[in-house]
Amino acid sequence: MSRALWTLAVLLSHWRRHPMQLATLLVGLISATALWSGVQALNQQARASYDRAAATLGGARTAMLVGRDGESFSQHFFVDLRRAGWPVSPVVEGRIRIDGRSVRLLGIEPLSLPVEASSAPAIGTKGLQGFLLPPGQTLLAPETLAELKLSEGATPTTANGINLPPLTLQSQLAPGVLVVDIGAAQRLLEMPDRISRLLVGRAGKGTRAPLQTVTGDQLRLVEPDAETDLERLTDSFHLNLTAFGLLSFLVGLFIVNSAIGLAFEQRRPMLRTLRACGASARMLNTVMVLELTALALLAGLIGLVCGYVIAATLLPDVAASLRGLYGAQIPGELSLRPQWWFAGIAISVIGALAAASTSLLKAIRLPILIAAQPYAWQQAQHRWLLAQGAAALAVFAAGLGFLLFGDSLLSGFAVLAAILLGAALGLPAILGLVLFLGERTTRQPLARWFWADSRLQLSGLSLALMALLLALGVNVGVGTMVESFSRTFNGWLDGRLAAEIYLNAASDTQAAEIKAWLRPRPEVQAILPRGRAEVQIGGLPVEVIGFADHLTYRDNWPLLQSAAEVWDRVARGDGALVSEQLARRLNLRLGDRIEVPTGAGRWPLDVVAIYADYGNPKGQISVGFDALVAHFPGSAQTAFGLRVAPAQVPALVTALRDRFKLDNRSLADRSALKAESKRIFNRTFAVTAALNAFTLGIAGVALLTSLLTLSNSRLPQLAPLWAIGITRRRLALIELMKTLSVALITALLALPLGLLVAWCLIAVVNVKAFGWRLPFEIFPLQLLQLLGVAMLASLLAALPPILKLMRMQPAKLVKVFADER
Amino acid sequence: MLSVSSLSKSYRSGQERVGVLRGVDLRIAAGESVALTGESGSGKSTLLHLIAGLDQPDSGTVQFGDAVVSALPDADRAAFRRDRLGLVFQQFNLIPSLSVADNLAFQSRIAGRHDAPWHAELIERLGLGQLLKRYPEQLSGGQQQRVAIGRALAVKPLLLLADEPTGNLDEATADDVLALARDLVSRTGCGFLMVTHSARLAAMLDRRVHLHAGQIH
Numbered sequence A: 001m002s003r004a005l006w007t008l009a010v011l012l013s014h015w016r017r018h019p020m021q022l023a024t025l026l027v028g029l030i031s032a033t034a035l036w037s038g039v040q041a042l043n044q045q046a047r048a049s050y051d052r053a054a055a056t057l058g059g060a061r062t063a064m065l066v067g068r069d070g071e072s073f074s075q076h077f078f079v080d081l082r083r084a085g086w087p088v089s090p091v092v093e094g095r096i097r098i099d100g101r102s103v104r105l106l107g108i109e110p111l112s113l114p115v116e117a118s119s120a121p122a123i124g125t126k127g128l129q130g131f132l133l134p135p136g137q138t139l140l141a142p143e144t145l146a147e148l149k150l151s152e153g154a155t156p157t158t159a160n161g162i163n164l165p166p167l168t169l170q171s172q173l174a175p176g177v178l179v180v181d182i183g184a185a186q187r188l189l190e191m192p193d194r195i196s197r198l199l200v201g202r203a204g205k206g207t208r209a210p211l212q213t214v215t216g217d218q219l220r221l222v223e224p225d226a227e228t229d230l231e232r233l234t235d236s237f238h239l240n241l242t243a244f245g246l247l248s249f250l251v252g253l254f255i256v257n258s259a260i261g262l263a264f265e266q267r268r269p270m271l272r273t274l275r276a277c278g279a280s281a282r283m284l285n286t287v288m289v290l291e292l293t294a295l296a297l298l299a300g301l302i303g304l305v306c307g308y309v310i311a312a313t314l315l316p317d318v319a320a321s322l323r324g325l326y327g328a329q330i331p332g333e334l335s336l337r338p339q340w341w342f343a344g345i346a347i348s349v350i351g352a353l354a355a356a357s358t359s360l361l362k363a364i365r366l367p368i369l370i371a372a373q374p375y376a377w378q379q380a381q382h383r384w385l386l387a388q389g390a391a392a393l394a395v396f397a398a399g400l401g402f403l404l405f406g407d408s409l410l411s412g413f414a415v416l417a418a419i420l421l422g423a424a425l426g427l428p429a430i431l432g433l434v435l436f437l438g439e440r441t442t443r444q445p446l447a448r449w450f451w452a453d454s455r456l457q458l459s460g461l462s463l464a465l466m467a468l469l470l471a472l473g474v475n476v477g478v479g480t481m482v483e484s485f486s487r488t489f490n491g492w493l494d495g496r497l498a499a500e501i502y503l504n505a506a507s508d509t510q511a512a513e514i515k516a517w518l519r520p521r522p523e524v525q526a527i528l529p530r531g532r533a534e535v536q537i538g539g540l541p542v543e544v545i546g547f548a549d550h551l552t553y554r555d556n557w558p559l560l561q562s563a564a565e566v567w568d569r570v571a572r573g574d575g576a577l578v579s580e581q582l583a584r585r586l587n588l589r590l591g592d593r594i595e596v597p598t599g600a601g602r603w604p605l606d607v608v609a610i611y612a613d614y615g616n617p618k619g620q621i622s623v624g625f626d627a628l629v630a631h632f633p634g635s636a637q638t639a640f641g642l643r644v645a646p647a648q649v650p651a652l653v654t655a656l657r658d659r660f661k662l663d664n665r666s667l668a669d670r671s672a673l674k675a676e677s678k679r680i681f682n683r684t685f686a687v688t689a690a691l692n693a694f695t696l697g698i699a700g701v702a703l704l705t706s707l708l709t710l711s712n713s714r715l716p717q718l719a720p721l722w723a724i725g726i727t728r729r730r731l732a733l734i735e736l737m738k739t740l741s742v743a744l745i746t747a748l749l750a751l752p753l754g755l756l757v758a759w760c761l762i763a764v765v766n767v768k769a770f771g772w773r774l775p776f777e778i779f780p781l782q783l784l785q786l787l788g789v790a791m792l793a794s795l796l797a798a799l800p801p802i803l804k805l806m807r808m809q810p811a812k813l814v815k816v817f818a819d820e821r
Numbered sequence B: 001m002l003s004v005s006s007l008s009k010s011y012r013s014g015q016e017r018v019g020v021l022r023g024v025d026l027r028i029a030a031g032e033s034v035a036l037t038g039e040s041g042s043g044k045s046t047l048l049h050l051i052a053g054l055d056q057p058d059s060g061t062v063q064f065g066d067a068v069v070s071a072l073p074d075a076d077r078a079a080f081r082r083d084r085l086g087l088v089f090q091q092f093n094l095i096p097s098l099s100v101a102d103n104l105a106f107q108s109r110i111a112g113r114h115d116a117p118w119h120a121e122l123i124e125r126l127g128l129g130q131l132l133k134r135y136p137e138q139l140s141g142g143q144q145q146r147v148a149i150g151r152a153l154a155v156k157p158l159l160l161l162a163d164e165p166t167g168n169l170d171e172a173t174a175d176d177v178l179a180l181a182r183d184l185v186s187r188t189g190c191g192f193l194m195v196t197h198s199a200r201l202a203a204m205l206d207r208r209v210h211l212h213a214g215q216i217h
Ligand SMILES: Nc1ncnc2c1ncn2[C@@H]1O[C@H](COP(=O)(O)OP(=O)(O)OP(=O)(O)O)[C@@H](O)[C@H]1O
Pocket: A370, A371, A372, A373, B011, B012, B013, B020, B038, B039, B040, B041, B042, B043, B044, B045, B046, B047, B090
């Protein structure tokens, strides 16, 4: 034991003499762990809240009975079904208004509640009495309490003048829901003796009477979903996030790999001496693995703390975009499970071991005696470059295979990964070639040395340069995608939001009142009713939108593809516009026929146009308003748009607000809607941009640290030049030029790589993830800007070692000769 | 104590194999000190490496006590070096990241046989007292060599193998170092094999063997 400890102490002494190397190693491990676990924390937080929402009484995790047409039904079915052996429990659901805010209200009957459904709000037996006996309780999540700006125990009054039972906190509940006893809910919602649905427990399956015989065809059974709609919809968002986390993780491991590789090279003589002095190979290897594991544990812990900070910083943006895009409620405060900590530590250790595997293997095979053959570095490097080049080609070929034959988001990411990995592997070979050509074209001895020596440095720098290439490539790619997106999106918003004011009344009666009020007003040029119904087509949630036949749409709606006489055919009621997402998922083309399930059978529609519907996770079909009302008589007809002379908009909005007590959600003008949409999208991409910046930062650190570690081993190359009369200042300048020129070549290579990445994101990943494709554009100014940033980062990274060289004592340079005995 | 018999070793150079050692026989008794001479490239270092178990012979055996070193697995050979050998290399092989004091002590620490008084005596007699806090790169060649010798002696080995340990030392210091080694030999009765080019130093040991054409004469 003490033997191993002493060996460990000798090994560790290396880091004391090379603190920068240790710092590099730790920085790499810490940033890899931090970014990875930060992203995991975000995903976990979101998933946990989906689970919470799904587990809320009567969420999609429990089988249930609902009315044929989705309407509420009489409560006597509950009694009938229980008698027939069905383990059912009634639920009433509706929305109530408290102080102008609309919240979801759930009424439950805790005694019959199936165990699996009640697991989330777990009303204990003690709580049960408080819940059932007067005055009862209103259960709600802390977030909801905060949003309502009320305190526990309060009994707020609803819009119809009834008081809620006292508010009681129940932390496992999903945000935005109030849970009360079913009797109270029926009073509050003014639904006496009605229920919205019946939850079906899993118990007693064998003894039930068939549903038909009990309820006729009034009710239908909905089986539980393994995956909720929300999870399905947000999957691609999380996959994107994961992909970026993984990328940063890999860049971090690049740094770890180069730091460990360098340390191994420098410790090679030490390892030999240790072996010669009686440390066995097995013990030495064990101790090396232990050393690495200890470092990884330390870095993992620090990385986890950083990851937590990153996640907490990004959470508001992620939560905002998830809410904006998918309506998912994510609590703003990070809560992490123990698994997250373990997984983070594990990933740090596994990552460190993986990054060190080549060095460890070399150490295992290290002979005690140095082979007498002089190390033919040039030959070895040549072979190594060729091997890497071949690997790069193989990876590119695999990527092409995924592109041609793959058909999922995962294969899209595989293409992306192949492009990045192939480019990274190919980089040293390309750099070597460029430098070789440079050497061939110059005569002047110092210039020739310049090129040749840059080539010699290549193996030491290549990992850092690869990291730079990847970070830049991804930056260019994502930057181009975001820019393409925001341009397309702005133009598209202008076309889609053609009406000046958008209204959504609380009920059909209110809608009729508002319309009657608006009609005589001279500034209102048109009232454009909008209807909406939700259906399932091919297992996908699809919204059917009805819009009025009006010039507003004919003139402004930008269609991606359209058949002849689009608008007339839609107005006639047999043609439909289909969103790009839906068209891709169902593989629809112009002229195809789509069948929409309605309450009264199937409604066949011809696809007459395909339109962009960016950011909508659901599929969408747009039909004529009258046709929609005809096929979905029950659909809400409360929404409409108004065409108004722009100057009159603010006055009309104020007047409507005062007259009908409409809040921001039910009344919005175009500019507010546009601003809101842009805000959501900006926040979505803010997350990506932040991860991007981190990656670039890490690449800069990688470059700095490899240059610093290289600068020591560079002395033997520089000392002879100094001895023949080249000043230190001049040498330093040459060194700087060398670093900057390889960095420049790398950055220039990163531009086409980045555009390729952008194309892959736009044409492959986005299409698979979200169902829409953007036009691909190139933004030269942005490219130049990134090139500038890259060169600046390289300059900053190159400066410290150069300054060190300039200030170096001549004695240190002389020492090089003294050592060459 | 040490018995080397018909030891052969060849190296590949290009296509052909060059025999460096061709049936070397050598015995060293306990308490005996032997000088090994031979021209440059004759295979002296190779022989020492084989005796130390750092490399494997093509044929022949190295036997120490009743253990056949050349037939042991790696871990046992490592233990053999750790527990019984003191090695001074031609290249000093100090550990650059350890101070002089730590370089002197690490083998005896790993072997679990750290003897503080003996350690202090070595530092005193090798004249390393002023240098303990320095690192190898801050030492002259002769100073590094003295540290390497100190490290080998610190473990009180049963067999001391030294490859030109005095190559970088002035005559007086070289004599001191040799006296120190012989002192250890007479006190502990260990064996001592030293490679040297100096006839003067070779004459100071009990016996002298010459390596020529791959054989001991
Ligand atoms: N690993 C090796 N591979 C190939 N040839 C080797 C190797 N090691 C040594 N040799 C060759 O074996 C011969 C003997 O080498 P060795 O180092 O034993 O000589 P030496 O007697 O110690 O010489 P010196 O007095 O110069 O130290 C030399 O010709 C050398 O070139």
